[in-house]
Amino acid sequence: METSEMQLKFDDLEYQTNAVNAAIKVFEGQIIKESNFTITDSESQGSILIEDGIGIGNRIQINAEQMIKNINKAQIMNDIAPSDNLYGNNNGFPQFNIEMETGTGKTFVYLKTILELNKKYGFLKFVIVVPSIAIKEGVLKSFEITKDYFKNQYNSVIYNMFMFNSSKLDRVRSFASANTIDIMVTTIQAFNKEKNVMNRENDQLSGMRPIDLIAETRPILIIDEPQSVDNTDSAKEAISNLQPSIGFRYSATHKDTSYPTIYKLTAVDAYDNQLVKQIEVAGIQIDEDGNRAHMKLVSVSSTKKGISAKIEVYKKTKSDADKAIITVKCKDDMYTKTKLQVYEEVGFIQDIDATPGNEAVYFSGLPEKITLASSTLEDEAVKRGQITKTIEEHLNKELLFTQKGLRIKVLSLFFLDKVDNYRVYDDEGNPLPGRYAQIFEEEYRRLIHLPKYQALNDVNVPVEEVHDGYFSADKKGKLKNTKGDTIADESTYEMIMKNKEGLLTFYDEAKGHTAKANKIRFIFSHSALKEGWDNPNVFQIATLIDTKDTITKRQKIGRGLRIAVDESGQRVSGFDVNTLTVMANESYQEFAEGLQQEYEKDGIVFGVFDKDSFATIITAYDEITEDLQVLGKQKSKELFDELKENGYINTSGRATDKLREAIKNQEIAEIAEEFQGVIPEILNVAQSKIKSLEIKNANEKIEVKRIKEALPDDFIELWNKIKYKTTYKIYFDSEQLIKDAVEGNVYQNGINAIETKKGTYLYTKGNLEITQAGIVSEEQANYNAGVSTSEV
Numbered sequence: 001m002e003t004s005e006m007q008l009k010f011d012d013l014e015y016q017t018n019a020v021n022a023a024i025k026v027f028e029g030q031i032i033k034e035s036n037f038t039i040t041d042s043e044s045q046g047s048i049l050i051e052d053g054i055g056i057g058n059r060i061q062i063n064a065e066q067m068i069k070n071i072n073k074a075q076i077m078n079d080i081a082p083s084d085n086l087y088g089n090n091n092g093f094p095q096f097n098i099e100m101e102t103g104t105g106k107t108f109v110y111l112k113t114i115l116e117l118n119k120k121y122g123f124l125k126f127v128i129v130v131p132s133i134a135i136k137e138g139v140l141k142s143f144e145i146t147k148d149y150f151k152n153q154y155n156s157v158i159y160n161m162f163m164f165n166s167s168k169l170d171r172v173r174s175f176a177s178a179n180t181i182d183i184m185v186t187t188i189q190a191f192n193k194e195k196n197v198m199n200r201e202n203d204q205l206s207g208m209r210p211i212d213l214i215a216e217t218r219p220i221l222i223i224d225e226p227q228s229v230d231n232t233d234s235a236k237e238a239i240s241n242l243q244p245s246i247g248f249r250y251s252a253t254h255k256d257t258s259y260p261t262i263y264k265l266t267a268v269d270a271y272d273n274q275l276v277k278q279i280e281v282a283g284i285q286i287d288e289d290g291n292r293a294h295m296k297l298v299s300v301s302s303t304k305k306g307i308s309a310k311i312e313v314y315k316k317t318k319s320d321a322d323k324a325i326i327t328v329k330c331k332d333d334m335y336t337k338t339k340l341q342v343y344e345e346v347g348f349i350q351d352i353d354a355t356p357g358n359e360a361v362y363f364s365g366l367p368e369k370i371t372l373a374s375s376t377l378e379d380e381a382v383k384r385g386q387i388t389k390t391i392e393e394h395l396n397k398e399l400l401f402t403q404k405g406l407r408i409k410v411l412s413l414f415f416l417d418k419v420d421n422y423r424v425y426d427d428e429g430n431p432l433p434g435r436y437a438q439i440f441e442e443e444y445r446r447l448i449h450l451p452k453y454q455a456l457n458d459v460n461v462p463v464e465e466v467h468d469g470y471f472s473a474d475k476k477g478k479l480k481n482t483k484g485d486t487i488a489d490e491s492t493y494e495m496i497m498k499n500k501e502g503l504l505t506f507y508d509e510a511k512g513h514t515a516k517a518n519k520i521r522f523i524f525s526h527s528a529l530k531e532g533w534d535n536p537n538v539f540q541i542a543t544l545i546d547t548k549d550t551i552t553k554r555q556k557i558g559r560g561l562r563i564a565v566d567e568s569g570q571r572v573s574g575f576d577v578n579t580l581t582v583m584a585n586e587s588y589q590e591f592a593e594g595l596q597q598e599y600e601k602d603g604i605v606f607g608v609f610d611k612d613s614f615a616t617i618i619t620a621y622d623e624i625t626e627d628l629q630v631l632g633k634q635k636s637k638e639l640f641d642e643l644k645e646n647g648y649i650n651t652s653g654r655a656t657d658k659l660r661e662a663i664k665n666q667e668i669a670e671i672a673e674e675f676q677g678v679i680p681e682i683l684n685v686a687q688s689k690i691k692s693l694e695i696k697n698a699n700e701k702i703e704v705k706r707i708k709e710a711l712p713d714d715f716i717e718l719w720n721k722i723k724y725k726t727t728y729k730i731y732f733d734s735e736q737l738i739k740d741a742v743e744g745n746v747y748q749n750g751i752n753a754i755e756t757k758k759g760t761y762l763y764t765k766g767n768l769e770i771t772q773a774g775i776v777s778e779e780q781a782n783y784n785a786g787v788s789t790s791e792v
Contacts, residue, residue, distance in 0.1 A: 006501045008569040010108065010149045015265055015275065019098060019109045022074040022263035023248055024116050026096065029066050032122035035059035037216045039176055055176040057217035058123045060245045071096065074262045076628050081615035081636065088259030090230065092240040095221075095247035097261040101270040102252045102554070103277070103534065103561030107142040110222050110250055115154050117220065118181050125175070125217035126183045127242060131228035136163065138534075139185050139224065141500060157181065164190055166197035169204040176213045184214070188229045192238040199241075215243035222248055227255040253554075253602040267599065271770040276561040277539075277578040281591040282393065282765035284385035284583075293334075293346050297361055297370045298325055302354035309352050309361050311370070316340050328352075334363070380435075383544055387436065388443045389763055390414070390542040390583045394521070395447060397539050397581075398456050406577070407567040409506050412540035413559055414440075414524045421544065422469045422524045436544055440467060440522065457506055458519065467522035504537055506567060536562040536571075542583035553595045554602075556582060581765075592768055596775040606774035607689050608653040611637040617681040631678065639675055639682070646670040655686060663687055 039053035062070075064086060072082040086094040100106040110128075117123045130136050143161045151157075159181035162171050175182050191198040191211055198210045205213060221244035223229050230236050239247075249259060252267070270276045296312040308329050315324040316339035326337050330352055334343040347365030360369045394412045401408045414436070416422055422434045433441065441463045448459060458466065507519045523538075538560035560580045564572050572578075584591045596606065615636035620629035631639070643649045648659040648668070662668045663683050675682065768775055 006505050006567065006569050007148065008145050008501070008504075008565060009571070010146060011571065013105075013275075015269075015273070016105055016109050016112070018078065019100060019106075019263045019265065020113045020116055022078060022098065023096070023113045024120060025074040026067060026070050026246070026262065027060070027062060027117070027121050028070045029062055030121045031061055035218060039173065039213070039216075053173075053177050055213070055216050056124060056179050057176075058125050058220060058245050059218070067094065071260055071262050073628070075260070076616055076618075076630055078263050079616045080261050080264055081612040081633055082630065083260035084633075086260065089256055090236045090240060093221075093244050093246060095223075095249055095259045097226075097249045097251070097254045097257070097259045099254055099261060099264040099266065100250060100252060101265055101267045101276060101561075102558035103563075104265055104270055104275050105562075106250045106252075107139055107224070108146060110224075110248065111142060111146055112150070113248070114181065114183060114220075114222075115150055115157065115159065118157065118159075119154060123220055124178065124181055125219040126181070126222060127214065127219040127244070128183060128185045128222040128224060129188055129229055129239065130185065130224045131188060133187065135224055136185060136187055143183075145500070159183065161185060164198065164210075166190070169197075169202055169210055172210045172213055173205060176217055184219075188235055188238065191241070192235050211241055215241065218243055218245040220244065220246055220248075222250065225251050227251055227253060231255070252558075253604070255602065267604065267770050270561075274573060274575055274578070276563065277580040278575045279557055279561075279580050279582065279768040279770075280765060281582045281584055281768060282389060282763065283586050283591070284382050284389060284763055293342050294323075295346070295370050297359065297372055299372075300352060300354045300359040300361075307352045307354045309349075309359075311361065313338050313343070314340055328361070383436065384439050384443070385763070386542050386544060386583050387414075387439050388447070390540050390581075391440070391444055391447050391522075393540050393581045393583070395453050395456065398458075399453060401577070402455055402457070404577075406572065407506065408564055408572060408577070409504055409537055409567065410521060410539050411503060411535055411537045412522045412542070413535075413538050414522065415541070415543045415545065415556070416524060416526060417545045419469075419471050419526065423471070437467070437469075437524070444522075457508075458521065461507070461519045465519045467524060468520045469524040471526050500535060501569075503535055504565060504567070504569075534559050534562055536565045539564070539579070540581045540583065552598055553582075553591065554598050557595075589766070592766070592775045595768070599775070606771075607655075609640060609643075609649050609655070609686075609689060610653060611640045613689075614639050614682060614685055617678050617685070619678065635674075638672075642672060642675075655689060659686055 035057040037055040037057060039055045067086055068084070071086070075082050088095055098106075098109075100109065114126050128139060130139060140161070140163065150159075160178070161183040162175070162185070164184055164186040165171065172184075175184055186198075190196060193199070198214075201207050201209050219242060221239070221242065223239075226249040230239050254261070265275075271278070294312070294314050298310040298312055300309045301307070306329060308327055310325050310327055312323060312325050313334075314321045315326065315337075321340055328334075328337060328349050330349050333348045334346040335341070337343075345365050346363050348363070349361060350364045351362040353360040353362075358371075360371045362369045390412055394410055397410045401410065416436065420434050421436045423437065424432050424434050426432060444463045444466065447453070448456075448463070453459060502518045503520060503523075505518075541556055541560050543556060557580060564578055566572055582591065586594075600606070612633055613636065614631055615633050617631040617636075618628055619631055621627075640649070643659070644651070646658075647656055648662065648670075650656050663686055666680070666683060668679050668682065671679065671682075
């Protein structure tokens with residue numbers, strides 16, 4: 001028997017409706033009217049001349065003054081400083097930024113905006129420009145899965161979407177002549193060069209250029225991820241050639257802020273309102289005790305002076321052993337370079353290979369070499385630790401949902417930079433598991449058979465069937481490395497996009513299963529899958545990158561931020577369910593700091609006042625006309641300067657203790673009379689920006705001694721079972737040890753009691769909280785991960 005296939009369900013979410021309304025408000029006062037034009041066709045069949053066709057376009061009849069009033073209303077409603085113009089760096093047509101955090105449904109929002117614009121103003125022609133194949137496939141998938149929902153919402157209105165295809169130019173003609181809603185999706189690469197088919201005269205269009213036919217419709221333009229679409233002069237020119245009547249720019253990160261922003265849903269807004277998953281970061285790190293020969297190849301140089309290499313090692317300092325980068329040449333002794341005894345067994349530099357792509361350093365005392373791709377065996381141990389802990393987190397999440405009675409299929413995503421880390425081929429071309437696939441299968445088999453996981457839905461599914469790779473393939477079906485922007489990638493993205501429902505549906509052999517349901521719960525993919533694809537049920541993300549990681553932290557978390565859905569396709573809200581675990585090869589503090597730096601690099605500054613911070617404070621409101629008066633940009637600047645001059649804000653734009661005291665007392669003593677009436681509003685703005693960024697250091701924890709008499713026996717029994725999951729440090733009297741050795745009392749006093757061991761691998765995990773003040777992290781766990789070099 002087969003059950004009906006899963007259908008993702010959609011709700012009328014307030015924040016999405018607000019984003020749609022911001023775009024709709026731009027056109028207030030618009031009269032519904034079509035703009036018609038002639039499509040020339042001089043072809044003849046026999047003695048019959050085919051008549052010219054009629055093209056249908058958009059027509060906007062609003063003057064600039066009215067449109068500015070419209071966008072100012074939208075801006076004030078959304079707490080955005082009012083703009084005084086309609087144009088940004090591309091002044092060919094009005095464009096507006098709409099900022100929506102990753103995972104909050106911006107594609108859904110602009111599809112709904114298209115339908116609302118038709119309903120209210122009769123607009124028919126829309127062009128969506130995207131930066132990549134991955135995002136293109138995401139848009140097409142969103143169109144497919146929302147169609148039934150929008151059909152019910154908009155009285156079965158007819159609307160179509162197509163991807164521009166240079167070999168199917170008849171579709172461009174029908175786009176121009178359609179009297180129903182028609183949406184063209186194209187990558188910027190399809191028309192940003194003169195040689196592109198879209199920019200060349202074509203016989204299929206009676207000598208016209210496709211772009212001219214599109215331009216005649218005066219389309220409303222949607223730019224998805226504009227920071228990657230029109231970030232060059234040639235791209236801006238290409239977009240202007242489409243002759244859009246108006247444009248809406250959707251992104252979580254608008255790098256070009258010259259365009260007026262009419263709606264903003266920031267990362268902080270999304271987190272505060274639980275519109276995305278909360279984030280926790282777990283990491284596997286080697287316990288840095290200096291008792292191991294850590295070596296990481298940083299670079300290799302070949303010059304007239306000879307070949308040298310830079311290696312990261314531990315190096316003896318006056319008080320300890322710290323990481324350092326040293327330069328070495330052939331015959332250099334590693335102990336001499338580091339002054340640490342542990343490097344004696346490494347020996348001297350035997351050879352340095354400077355061949356591009358094969359850079360490596362060989363040692364006299366080691367069978368292994370170090371390369372730019374990986375360090376020594378310790379790197380392999382870290383990767384094993386990452387894979388193991390990702391599987392554990394995954395299975396624990398499945399167990400939690402099972403105990404809660406939730407039918408939510410959990411997915412985990414592994415990013416790789418090389419296909420052969422997951423799939424290799426023998427001499428006959430038969431596929432074999434790569435090293436990470438082998439580690440995964442070994443660790444999964446071990447963990448899934450633990451008694452605690454026997455109640456899970458997929459416990460009996462063979463390990464070979466619970467994971468799969470999404471990579472591009474050559475003509476023979478052999479997987480290959482690509483950058484994510486080639487024709488070969490198209491089928492890869494299509495596969496993973498179209499299989500979205502299958503990845504969300506449990507496979508149940510006993511009861512039957514849907515046509516798309518499958519057993520895959522662990523996804524391995526190329527690092528090129530860094531944008532455009534996400535899945536609501538990705539709960540774990542691990543990056544197994546050997547070389548430099550090109551995936552940003554924001555891109556990583558973006559693949560799994562969306563709120564989870566159950567097997568019926570219904571969203572399941574709340575942080576008790578929606579927690580994304582990022583398995584990093586760094587500490588959670590380092591990840592938090594790096595994530596904040598990325599936000600700030602993208603223009604999202606935490607905890608800093610600027611001249612526009614107070615611009616949207618409302619000073620008057622007319623209940624009849626619903627007109628608002630706000631402080632505005634000029635007065636906001638004057639207030640900002642005054643607060644800075646009077647010591648409430650420092651030269652860096654941050655709050656001082658004086659402002660904190662003012663917030664506590666709810667009064668500002670030194671302020672101009674014209675601002676006296678809005679002091680409460682000023683303090684409300686200030687309150688959101690003064691929280692300090694707190695990143696807790698596990699090494700600064702204070703030891704709290706327990707009083708045995710105050711604890712019940714059952715707790716002590718539990719403590720004795722779990723207390724060993726701790727890193728111990730042993731201190732001993734070195735002078736006494738020397739004395740015992742000299743006097744021959746070593747064995748009597750038990751020198752073997754001083755146990756030495758190789759470096760251990762620590763597992764740390766911490767929650768990340770995104771606030772107006774920054775990324776706050778708090779440690780949840782810190783213990784030995786149970787991984788050692790001997791296991792690899």
